[in-house]
Amino acid sequence: MVTLLNTVEDKFAREICRDHGDKSDELLEILHAVQHEKGHLSDGALRTIAQALNISRAEIHGVVSFYHDYKREAGAQFTLHICRAEACQAVGADELITEAETLFDVKLDGGGEDVALAAAYCLGNCALGPAVLVNEKLYGRVDKAKIKAIAAQHMAQNS
Template sequence: MATLLNTIEDAQAREICRDHGDRPQELLEILHGVQAAHGHLTDAALRTIAYSLNISRAEIHGVVSFYHDYKREKGAMQTIKICRAEACQAVGANDLIAGAERHFKTKLDEKSVAVKLEATYCLGNCALGPAIMIDEDLYGRVDLDRLKAISAAHKEQSS
């Protein structure tokens, strides 16, 4: 049974829900939209989404905690997806991964405090490899220096 709150605490989240027709089946897109707008998912935004979609907050929390792309805190861990499919490997993805592992002092697909490097297999940017994605933003022709700069810029944006 859905828990309803009769309040809208976050006008922007309400607007994003309305843009999606308040359809519960579009929850993932709505969460992405709200996170893109705020940099993370606030309690007020989640309550507003629950109210707008007529679903329980527990359901939303379940979804948010299942997908690690969603951030509950400002400046929370950054996930860098690095493509290691064939086309990107052919133009240096493995060197990029090795350099990123050294720079961020972590391993691919390992839990980390500040940055998580995640392997992905084709970001649809094959002609411009090596390709990476951070916070829904896609980048091509990424070398280690560019990766560091992009990562720092995203961190600054979300802080």
């Protein structure tokens, strides 16, 4: 007797795959869309995507673990990516990181309930450093007061 385990564990992930024609070469866009909506990539979402795109779970886990922006656990509502490449360091990126860690009570590359902090290495905004990226929105000349305002704005959007 053959048993078909063809259940859809994550309806949203299934819809996104369908929107992308169930094409495996659109895996990154699909993962991005699911994470953007759900905040992280659950086991169920990954199994659903693997099945829809007809790729192995090992393959999808390899991709997700390669790109550090993909989150496997529910956590912070958003991540503040702070550039610490040369030009931003020259205008105070490291001080900004220290201030942000104190302000949000999280460590760089760690996350709290609301905010996570991650290092970035050049966001293409070198003339306006320190640069910060949140949900694909880029901010320049960020200082302690501005990063606090940016976080407040994104928290308000998420509530």
